[in-house]
Amino acid sequence: MLRNLFLLLTAALLLASCGEDSKHFKIEGRLLQMNQGEFYVYSNDPGIDGIDTIKVQGGRFSFEMPCQSPVTLTLVFPNFSETPIFAEPGKTAKIDGDASHLKMLKVKGTKDNELMTTFRSQIASASPPEIKHYVELFIQGHPKSPVGLWLLRKYFIATAMPDYQGADRLLKVLMNNQPQNSSLKRLSQSVEKLKSTSAGSTLPPFTAYDINGGTISSSQLSTGTAVIIVWATWSFDSTDMLRQLQTLQQTAGFKLVSINVDPSKADCRSFMRTNEMNFPVVCTGDMFETPILKQLGLQSAPDNIVIKNGKIAGRSLATQDLIRMLGGK
Numbered sequence: 090m091l092r093n094l095f096l097l098l099t100a101a102l103l104l105a106s107c108g109e110d111s112k113h114f115k116i117e118g119r120l121l122q123m124n125q126g127e128f129y130v131y132s133n134d135p136g137i138d139g140i141d142t143i144k145v146q147g148g149r150f151s152f153e154m155p156c157q158s159p160v161t162l163t164l165v166f167p168n169f170s171e172t173p174i175f176a177e178p179g180k181t182a183k184i185d186g187d188a189s190h191l192k193m194l195k196v197k198g199t200k201d202n203e204l205m206t207t208f209r210s211q212i213a214s215a216s217p218p219e220i221k222h223y224v225e226l227f228i229q230g231h232p233k234s235p236v237g238l239w240l241l242r243k244y245f246i247a248t249a250m251p252d253y254q255g256a257d258r259l260l261k262v263l264m265n266n267q268p269q270n271s272s273l274k275r276l277s278q279s280v281e282k283l284k285s286t287s288a289g290s291t292l293p294p295f296t297a298y299d300i301n302g303g304t305i306s307s308s309q310l311s312t313g314t315a316v317i318i319v320w321a322t323w324s325f326d327s328t329d330m331l332r333q334l335q336t337l338q339q340t341a342g343f344k345l346v347s348i349n350v351d352p353s354k355a356d357c358r359s360f361m362r363t364n365e366m367n368f369p370v371v372c373t374g375d376m377f378e379t380p381i382l383k384q385l386g387l388q389s390a391p392d393n394i395v396i397k398n399g400k401i402a403g404r405s406l407a408t409q410d411l412i413r414m415l416g417g418k
Contacts, residue, residue, distance in 0.1 A: 111179040114156035118184030119149050126167060129323055130174075131352070133377050134160040134272060140323070140352050161235055161272075165323055166191055173239045175201035205236050220244055221252070228259050232266035238273060246280065247389040251405060253284045275383075283386035286394075290401050297381040299369040300354060300361075305346055311399040314415065315344035319382065319392040321351050322360050327391035330408045332364065337417045345369075350376045350390050 131140045143152045162174040170191050186194035196202040212220045224244050228237040245256040260277050296306045320327035338345050349357045349372040357372040373379050395403040
């Protein structure tokens with residue numbers, strides 16, 4: 090009798106525990122060469138509201154979040170490199186790596202994280218064309234995996250030489266196998282916008298408001314040369330590009346409009362004050378859901394569009410290519 094009661098109580102506790110755990114996702118990890126510090130985690134999916142900070146103590150770290158359905162997280166490390174983590178309710182991802190060699194990070198705990206770890210190892214010494222070929226093979230072999238969407242965005246779209254036709258073709262493969270995936274639908278719409286705003290196209294009409302309430306419109310950029318840049322305080326590449334543009338603007342005289350994708354307007358304002366920014370800054374706190382980004386098909390930080398007399402002259406340029414196009418050295 091007592092034994093049966095004990096078993097019933099144990100089962101009840103286990104069920105209660107499972108019910109609670111099934112609504113959360115955990116990250117546990119260890120990093121060599123990083124005894125103490127912090128990095129960030131965010132999601133473009135409805136998984137995390139804004140950016141959270143993960144603390145590293147003694148080379149180890151942990152993070153837990155509510156998780157009702159699978160979402161893709163992005164870890165942003167101190168060197169500003171980014172790594173995806175594929176979260177599932179009730180699961181734990183275990184990360185093991187070296188902070189000085191984050192490209193070889195190993196993540197276990199779910200099938201998708203392990204697929205990403207294998208892919209990361211596969212492309213360790215591959216050239217850009219080889220990487221794109223591996224992405225195609227991955228999507229064809231795993232068309233239902235969220236890993237494919239992340240790889241497609243990174244290597245076909247958010248790159249200095251985007252391949253929108255290839256992206257469109259692979260998107261169809263993913264959407265045929267994941268018809269309810271809202272992130273895929275949004276990316277497909279974005280690719281259509283990108284194809285219509287490639288170099289030589291007319292800048293699409295838009296109206297937005299800067300962080301101080303001022304109006305910014307496409308008509309203001311219809312004459313002369315203008316640059317639209319996407320940046321974030323946590324992205325060194327984007328802030329470096331922004332500072333170089335700010336310096337060059339003083340002599341080259343082009344118009345500069347920036348879009349900040351920080352979740353905190355306070356962080357954006359602090360950076361603006363420190364760097365004495367006197368050009369329009371759009372900051373809604375919506376990160377990559379900022380409406381003007383979707384209108385213009387902008388995907389990442391950094392990202393950019395160069396406009397000359399109302400026509401798009403270039404987009405998603407590397408810093409030095411951007412500076413050269415604007416008349417710098």
